[in-house]
Amino acid sequence: xxxxxxxxxxxxxxxxxxxxxxxxxxxxxxxxxxxxxxxxxxxxxxxxxxxxxxxxxxxxxxxxxxxxxxxxxxxxxxxxxxxxxxxxxxxxxxxxxxxxxxxxxxxxxxxxxxxxxxxxxxxxxxxxxxxxxxxxxxxxxxxxxxxxxxxxxxxxxxxxxxxxxxxxxxxxxxxxxxxxxxxxxxxxxxxxxxxxxxxxxxxxxxxxxxxxxxxxxxxxxxxxxxxxxxxxxxxxxxxxxxxxxxxxxxxxxxxxxxxxxxxxxxxxxxxxxxxxxxxxxxxxxxxxxxxxxxxxxxxxxxxxxxxxxxxxxxxxxxxxxxxxxxxxxxxxxxxxxxxxxxxxxxxxxxxxxxxxxxxxxxxxxxxxxxxxxxxxxxxxxxxxxxxxxxxxxxxxxxxxxxxxxxxxxxxxxxxxxxxxxxxxxx
Numbered sequence: 001x002x003x004x005x006x007x008x009x010x011x012x013x014x015x016x017x018x019x020x021x022x023x024x025x026x027x028x029x030x031x032x033x034x035x036x037x038x039x040x041x042x043x044x045x046x047x048x049x050x051x052x053x054x055x056x057x058x059x060x061x062x063x064x065x066x067x068x069x070x071x072x073x074x075x076x077x078x079x080x081x082x083x084x085x086x087x088x089x090x091x092x093x094x095x096x097x098x099x100x101x102x103x104x105x106x107x108x109x110x111x112x113x114x115x116x117x118x119x120x121x122x123x124x125x126x127x128x129x130x131x132x133x134x135x136x137x138x139x140x141x142x143x144x145x146x147x148x149x150x151x152x153x154x155x156x157x158x159x160x161x162x163x164x165x166x167x168x169x170x171x172x173x174x175x176x177x178x179x180x181x182x183x184x185x186x187x188x189x190x191x192x193x194x195x196x197x198x199x200x201x202x203x204x205x206x207x208x209x210x211x212x213x214x215x216x217x218x219x220x221x222x223x224x225x226x227x228x229x230x231x232x233x234x235x236x237x238x239x240x241x242x243x244x245x246x247x248x249x250x251x252x253x254x255x256x257x258x259x260x261x262x263x264x265x266x267x268x269x270x271x272x273x274x275x276x277x278x279x280x281x282x283x284x285x286x287x288x289x290x291x292x293x294x295x296x297x298x299x300x301x302x303x304x305x306x307x308x309x310x311x312x313x314x315x316x317x318x319x320x321x322x323x324x325x326x327x328x329x330x331x332x333x334x335x336x337x338x339x340x341x342x343x344x345x346x347x348x349x350x351x352x353x354x355x356x357x358x359x360x361x362x363x364x365x366x367x368x369x370x371x372x373x374x375x376x377x378x379x380x381x382x383x384x385x386x387x388x389x390x391x392x393x394x395x396x397x398x399x400x401x402x403x404x405x406x407x408x409x410x411x412x413x414x415x416x417x418x419x420x421x422x423x424x425x426x
Contacts (some may be wrong), residue, residue, distance in 0.1 A: 010050070014039070018307030025146060031401035033139060033310045033362075037394055040314020053316050060312070064369045067138060067305040069235045069249045070228075071365075072162050074302040075141035076253025077295050079155045081261050087152055091159035094345055094357070098160070099167050101338050103133035106331055110388075113327050120381060123179050128385055130171040131371060132331065132392055134164025136364025139397060142306050143360065143404060145299075153353050157360055166244050168366040170196055176377055192242075199243025201251050207234040208255025212263070215289045222290070224297050260288040309365060310397075316368070316390045324384060328391025335361055335392070336399050359403035362396040363389075 017039055021032035043050045107122075107129030114120030120128075140161040144154050170193050211230060215222065231249060238248035255262065264286030319325065339361040346354045371389040374382040 010043075014307060014311055015304070018303065018311075021307075022146075022303070031143060031397075031404060033142075033306075033397055034401050036307060036310035037314040037317075037397060040311035041317050042314075043311070044315035044317065046317065046319055051315055056312065056315065061369070061372060063305075063312070064309070064365055064372070066232075067309045068165065068246060068365045068369065069231070070298075070305055071138050071141050071302055072165070072246050073231055073249040073253040074298045075137060075145075075158050075162070076250050077257045077290075077298065078145060078151075079158060079254060079257065080151055081254070081258040087155045088159065091156050091163065094156065094342060095160045095163045095167070097345060098135070098339065098342055098361075099133045099164050101341065102335055103129040103171075105129075105334050105338055106132050109331055109334060110327070113330075117323060117327075121179075123175055124379070124381055124385075127172055127175040127179070127374065127379075128388070130175060131168055131367050131374075132335070132363055132389065133171075134168040134363070134366060135161045135360060136362050136366065136393075137161035137165050138306060138309055138365040139362040139400065140360050142302070147356070147404075147408060149353075149356065153356065157357065161360075162246065162250050165366045166196065166200075166246050167193075168370060169246070170244070172370040173373070176374060176379065179379060180377065195242065196244040197247055199241055200238045200245065200247030203234060203238045203241065203243055204248040204251025204253075205255055207237075207248070208252050208259070211252075211256070212259055212289045216287065222294050224294055227294070228301070256290050259290065260286040263287050313364070313368065313390065313393055313397075317394055318387050318390065321384070321387050324387035325391055328388045329395055331388070331392050332395030332399060335363070335396055336403075355407045356404075359400060359407045362400035363393045364397070367393055 018032065018036060021035040024030055024035070025032040042048055045052050103126075107125045110120060110128045111122060111125035114125065135157075137158070140157055144157055174192060207230070211227070219226075231252060234248050234252050235245035239245040266286075340358050342357060343354060346357050367389050371382075371386040375386055379385075
């Protein structure tokens with residue numbers, strides 16, 4: 001068979017493999033991402049040498065960016081407005097604590113290891129700390145969607161992963177610029193971070209309002225592919241205006257998901273009757289601009305990009321550098337250990353909530369994207385940093401998957417959003 005036929009065959013088999021891996025996760029509680037990484041490892045240069053990292057180099061930046069954007073957008077469809085408002089502050093505290101602690105510990109480990117391996121500068125070590133400091137939305141959102149947990153807990157962890165993706169990208173890109181320019185400015189960095197959040201959030205909200213108007217007044221139908229094209233435009237616009245495309249995608253998805261309640265509130269503001277205002281707050285007077293079939297379509301696209309991303313991570317694993325393997329393994333266990341300290345902030349969580357928060361700590365897409373950016377920027381030790389990054393991504397996914405597998409059996413079974421008591425206990 002020629003190259004094109006083999007490529008199409010590989011795509012078909014990977015999708016089918018991803019479907020059965022997800023089915024196994026539902027039935028046996030073994031996370032599907034483990035099977036996908038193993039598949040990528042087998043297809044890669046370490047075993048079959050069917051595909052190499054170099055052959056994927058041209059499409060990798062576009063693919064990873066689209067995956068990040070779409071997983072965050074799709075994840076927003078599981079966040080309700082009331083839960084978002086209630087959990088944003090808690091999520092911000094949890095996110096900041098875990099990100100700062102993880103980043104500092106990783107920076108310290110990498111800097112000390114540099115003394116033994118030939119020396120890494122403080123800024124280089126800090127870059128590694130920042131790019132590996134955040135929880136991956138490409139891992140956590142698909143995992144959380146398949147667990148029967150409360151909307152509050154789902155929103156808390158989804159927001160954390162979305163926020164830390166932005167933290168990783170913004171802080172890491174800032175350090176790369178600092179390494180290239182040889183200067184450091186705390187005020188400039190803080191302003192950049194705040195502006196990225198503000199611009200991205202504003203663009204996402206405005207884009208959602210405009211899309212609602214287009215669907216209801218202009219198109220008068222739900223065109224799924226045009227919605228994806230519009231999402232890409234929103235992401236690009238936010239990045240062009242120096243905002244966060246990821247945050248714009250998150251808020252755009254939130255507006256679409258909560259369009260019925262938001263439009264109901266707007267109708268209620270115009271009414272003077274108390275009964276109408278109560279109906280408005282419940283969302284009875286609004287109109288949804290997304291349908292269940294549309295949301296299902298978005299979930300299928302999310303499944304597609306997630307499947308290929310984790311196979312791609314498996315292809316990137318390099319076992320030839322034992323120093324990268326050793327250092328990556330050490331960092332992976334350090335991340336798991338530091339995550340357990342978040343118990344200080346989660347003592348009042350629902351049953352199983354504390355354990356689940358401690359179990360979801362895998363690194364993924366943002367770290368891989370930044371590692372590739374460092375290589376393209378020609379930074380010193382960038383190749384070694386990328387090797388360590390892929391080991392940490394794989395290591396934390398394996399460790400986090402094992403913990404999720406254990407925790408899932410402790411989470412109370414839920415039906416229609418309400419806990420159901422397990423049989424045999426009175």
